[in-house]
Amino acid sequence: MALRVKSLESLLVEKGLVDRAALDALVDTYENKVGPRNGAQVVARAWADPAYKQRLLADADKALGELGFGGQQGEHMVVVENTPTVHNMIVCTLCSCYPWPVLGLPPVWYKSAPYRSRSVIDPRGVLREFGLELADNVEVRVWDSTAELRYLVLPERPAGTEGLSEAELAPLVTRDSLIGVANVQPRRQGGAA
Amino acid sequence: MNGVHDMGGMQDMGPVREEKNEPVFHHPWEGRVFAMYIATGAWRKWNIDAARYMRELIPPADYLRMSYYEKWYAGLVELLVGRGLVARAEVESGKPAPGSTKATPPLTAEQVPTARHRGASTSRDVAVAARFKTGQAVRARVINPVGHTRLPRYARGKLGAIHLDHGVFVFPDTNALFQGEKPQHVYSVRFAARELWGDAAKPRDAVYIDLWEDYLEPT
Numbered sequence: 001m002a003l004r005v006k007s008l009e010s011l012l013v014e015k016g017l018v019d020r021a022a023l024d025a026l027v028d029t030y031e032n033k034v035g036p037r038n039g040a041q042v043v044a045r046a047w048a049d050p051a052y053k054q055r056l057l058a059d060a061d062k063a064l065g066e067l068g069f070g071g072q073q074g075e076h077m078v079v080v081e082n083t084p085t086v087h088n089m090i091v092c093t094l095c096s097c098y099p100w101p102v103l104g105l106p107p108v109w110y111k112s113a114p115y116r117s118r119s120v121i122d123p124r125g126v127l128r129e130f131g132l133e134l135a136d137n138v139e140v141r142v143w144d145s146t147a148e149l150r151y152l153v154l155p156e157r158p159a160g161t162e163g164l165s166e167a168e169l170a171p172l173v174t175r176d177s178l179i180g181v182a183n184v185q186p187r188r189q190g191g192a193a
Numbered sequence: 194m195n196g197v198h199d200m201g202g203m204q205d206m207g208p209v210r211e212e213k214n215e216p217v218f219h220h221p222w223e224g225r226v227f228a229m230y231i232a233t234g235a236w237r238k239w240n241i242d243a244a245r246y247m248r249e250l251i252p253p254a255d256y257l258r259m260s261y262y263e264k265w266y267a268g269l270v271e272l273l274v275g276r277g278l279v280a281r282a283e284v285e286s287g288k289p290a291p292g293s294t295k296a297t298p299p300l301t302a303e304q305v306p307t308a309r310h311r312g313a314s315t316s317r318d319v320a321v322a323a324r325f326k327t328g329q330a331v332r333a334r335v336i337n338p339v340g341h342t343r344l345p346r347y348a349r350g351k352l353g354a355i356h357l358d359h360g361v362f363v364f365p366d367t368n369a370l371f372q373g374e375k376p377q378h379v380y381s382v383r384f385a386a387r388e389l390w391g392d393a394a395k396p397r398d399a400v401y402i403d404l405w406e407d408y409l410e411p412t
Contacts (some may be wrong), residue, residue, distance in 0.1 A: 009229060014295070026228035062253065094199060108212060120202055139399070
């Protein structure tokens with residue numbers, strides 16, 4: 001593959017169809033500048049600032065724009081909130097739709113046949129494989145990203161984090177919790193749950 | 194098209210395997226394929242629906258075997274050739290055809306951040322009446338188009354309820370084939386898990402699917 005791709009790139013550059021420096025900039029953007037830290041920052045703000053949380057749930061595009069997030073593959077965002085009785089998870093059964101501005105590019109498992117096929121028919125089984133066992137009284141809502149809306153889960157703020165600042169909260173928020181296949185743990189090191 | 198890409202509800206695909214500390218790209222060529230797809234998109238010779246359709250046209254056995262960015266590469270070549278940006282012989286040789294002129298790339302490195310922030314919305318600011326209201330019961334149509342569609346098979350014929358009206362968007366089925374945008378309302382439709390999968394599902398679980406108006410009918 002590496003050779004075929006290199007050959008295509010040199011063809012496109014020679015024909016003036018792409019600018020090699022633009023390709024470098026695109027790779028650098030998604031390798032280094034855009035990723036789940038963005039989404040974590042959004043969640044930390046929502047936990048720390050109830051008014052921001054309301055804006056985020058009511059008009060995600062506008063609220064994400066306040067933090068400078070938006071654009072390609074996140075033009076139309078919806079944020080869904082986890083509560084003690086509702087658990088949300090995101091999938092794209094038809095391809096690989098994912099909110100790039102807040103999560104970066106999707107991991108392989110998100111784009112894989114096992115996740116795309118089973119998350120709608122057996123979400124609880126899939127969550128169990130991620131180590132998350134949900135009680136029967138929790139309503140599971142699976143969001144299949146079939147159109148141009150992109151979804152982000154607002155996970156529950158874990159107990160024991162009341163005193164933490166926004167900057168201290170953000171590192172607790174994992175990519176998986178923003179997709180809805182994990183909850184946020186109080187301490188990364190696995191302290192008292 | 195009832196292709197293998199339409200995977201929702203299939204079983205026996207194996208466990209979900211999460212890779213710890215996964216890199217964004219596993220090989221440098223994956224990043225180059227990704228970047229070439231974005232950069233050539235700036236020519237506006239195709240749209241996102243056409244790009245998805247090209248990947249859906251990969252034969253089923255290949256689709257399941259190939260890695261994600263192998264599929265993107267295959268789809269990109271078909272877009273480039275199909276929309277006349279390069280000739281297939283040029284892809285094979287890796288060299289421009291003799292006498293071909295050199296173009297000016299529409300996306301420079303300096304423009305990458307602004308292009309990313311601008312995005313490419315498929316929402317359309319046109320007055321189109323909404324056929325359905327929030328809370329209304331609807332049924333997903335039973336259709337089997339041979340081209341591109343975003344109505345997953347697992348929802349067809351199923352009863353749901355309008356959760357939200359997202360507004361007016363380009364219709365993928367026609368847009369993918371360059372047959373027009375046909376702008377229409379897109380709704381978030383809630384389907385009870387039991388309606389989709391039967392009584393083994395938990396009674397309160399649900400799947401929300403974003404569906405264009407042409408995919409829905411009143412009950």
